[in-house]
Amino acid sequence: MSHSNSKYDAVILGCGVLGLSIAQELTNRGLKVALVGKDLPEDIHSTGFASPWAGASWHSFATNPAEQRRDEYTFREFERLSKEIPELCERRPYRYYWKNEGSWKEPWYKDLMFGYRLLTPSEVPPPYKYGVTYEAYTLNTPLYLHHLASHLRSHSVLIIRERVSSLDELYSLPSIGKVDLVINASGLGARSLLGVEDPLVHPAKGQTILVEAPDVKITYGVEDTHDIPNQKIYIIPRPGKAGHVILGGIYNANDWSTNVDGDVAQQILRDCYELCPDLDGKKGRGTIGDIRIVAHNVGLRPAREGGLRCELEERVIGNGVKSGNELVPAGGKGKGRKVGVVHAYGIGGAGYQSSLGISKEVGGLVDQWLEKKKSKAKL
Template sequence: MSTVATMAKDVLVLGAGVIGLTTAVCLAEEGHRVRVWAERPPARTTSAVASGLWGPGTTPRDSAWSKVTFGEFSALADDPASGLHFERGLQVSRVWSEPPWWVHDFVDVEMCAPDELPEGMLIGFWCTAPLIDLPRYLRYLTDRLAAHGVEIEERTVRDLAEATAAAPVVVNCTGVAAGKLAADEDVRPVRGQHVIVRNPGLSDFYVELGGEHEWAGYFPHGDRLILGGVRQHGQWSLDPDPEVAEQILRRCIAVEPKLADAEVVGHEVGLRPGRTEARLEEERIGESRVVHNYGHDGLGVSLSWGSAREVAGMLAD
């Protein structure tokens, strides 16, 4: 019998966004007996409306997690079911005058000469990076769980004691809801909104870095193009704001005139789990172990496999 099998545990994962599903996949594939409870199904989580661009972590710990995730995404790129595709794109900033230290975590980085920069930008670089079609990717993760007999049960947990009464090990991946569930005052919603248009033929992505509240960005996923973006701190509304949508369109059209005639096919809103840094630590509630894995803000996709592997390592002890 393998080491993992002899140490298999009953684990309840709370949350079915990209952090919860990835963590559940890691644990199930290492031999643990996993259940998933989630207030919302994967298709209705914030993860489902993310732009899907992988980016490197900006702290030593997050950088390590993002590199683990990059490796996993590289291995998935040949599987059409995963929704994973690598694309070339331009990243620029009107805020930073020097490239960030983590820029070379991207692939095929080529810095722009000053005369190649879009108007108003101080730095820019072309690179190749993973883009993840999140609706398809979340289905892919759900299928990986199903292959291990794990189904997602829609259930609202109002108190961690309710979860610990059901399992000796609980992994809390509830995103912005963790603020109330774990009594963590550091968690706050960071509202994002996207405009979805029919892709007019763009294959490169574009994103402005360093913008605290608003910026231009577009992210191709086949015939679907996601336009962003905003960061609205402390706002809980999930209703699309027509004025914000108009501002997003205006900024993106200024960068890429082809978008002026693109057909708008939808609007999406999500609440990023804002926190000074992601929380990954263990506590005891009664006789149960609770591992918190939340607060990844806008880097949930990028840090997902790294933090999930760390949870798996903690439970292997």
């Protein structure tokens, strides 16, 4: 049921995993929403957004209660999804190894995992000395994006390609009509979007290799600090029949390049083959040259100093409003009216594992704004 005289209750800017998840949450709450973005869920080869390139294992690095709450909620939703659609989300063993005592810090989520325990020395392969194992979830990210988009479209949610340069334009898009609420899930776009222009937003370049390795069923990682700055070692099998596995990777803050670095790719292959010889498809009896490479991937994580911005802002848009109004395209100008925006951007590398928890939080902020607007209308 619509809560407004407008055709739509809200417009969501951003068609990555967070925008799609928020649309699903708001639709489930009975709101009519539309999604807009310059990149759509089907654009899985675009470097314009990070979602298609993610490895998407649930491995929380939350540092405060709010982040932990979001990740835990998403974990429990993934548990349900893995039972309903296992080709999208699969529960599997995780193994993390390290050489240096103290590299592994006991995580906050220890009791949330399935079968969490330290490995015995005989279970840890050389050259590593220590290890831990548990079971958690991995996603097939391209299929998951397609699943979310298909679900939304089946519920008559409009998903369209629009290029906007200002927040104000979204309240009066010709293709959608007038709305009073926008959800800003614009990722890296929040840095340059007029009306937001958040200087804390920055890219964190990631580079991985997608390989075909159907024998690899375990998610692996190395917890020691890598000899090369900003480099990590991890292996993430994707659900599905293709037998695809993600090998990584790097985290280069403030690097806008979307080019593949050959030296980085070589290092990723060497590191991951040492960690898991089964990648060669010959049960470790082959060579690194036997690894079947499907693609080299580069994505820009939408990071933000200080972490996620998730908050409600009340605004006034239209003529007579200063604050850069002279730069706003004509479509974003009007007589001046009170509107709302819920910001949800800056999640960095935690997009998938936090997505459903953030969406629930956004839903609460939307309810808060609608209730306040309803109360004012009665006065």
